[in-house]
Amino acid sequence: MVILASASPRRRELLSRLTGDFLVRPSCVNEVTGKVRPSAVAMDLARQKAEDVAAGFPHDLVLGCDTIVFCNGKILGKPEDAAKAREYLHMLCGNFHTVYSGVCLIKDGRKELGYALSRVKLRNMGDEEIEEYVRGGSPMDKAGAYGVQDGVVEKFTGEYENIMGLPLELISGMGLWKER
Secondary structure: OEEEOOOOHHHHHHHOOOOOOEEEOOOOOOOOOOOOOHHHHHHHHHHHHHHHHHOOOOOOEEEEEEEEEEEOOEEEOOOOOHHHHHHHHHHHEOOEEEEEEEEEEEEOOEEEEEEEEEEEEEOOOOHHHHHHHHHOOHHHHOHHHOOHHHOOEEEEEOOHHHHHOOOHHHHHHOHHHHHO
């Protein structure tokens, strides 16, 4: 059995493309890390989530994931309020940035970590459009305050699913996933 250590409806939807046999058990971690490099931050947070849930499912395959946005030397997670969402969107619009998703698989005490990255450019949006987008609520539960599925992306390289929050190509190629 696969255990998804996330409450994200997007991750649940994406994981169902790889397997229909999984349970959702969100982790209860604070998402704090001492890591600095974006890839290391994403993998460390994914590890924390997977370890938290694996404690209750030691013989199942537990999947932890964390997605961050990196722009101008700053790591952007989920915005804590509408003002922060507007700030993130102003920073990202018209500029390229990098989306990192860290993945951790744990089963029977064995652990496997990896990450995927995608380069993304949001289209230019004016103040009114940003305000309307933020007012709609979509940015509030997403790293970088946007969803690739929301029509705000101008172009990207890398895996679309990574930008959504669950890099399926990476996961399906990991050894513990193949062994399940």
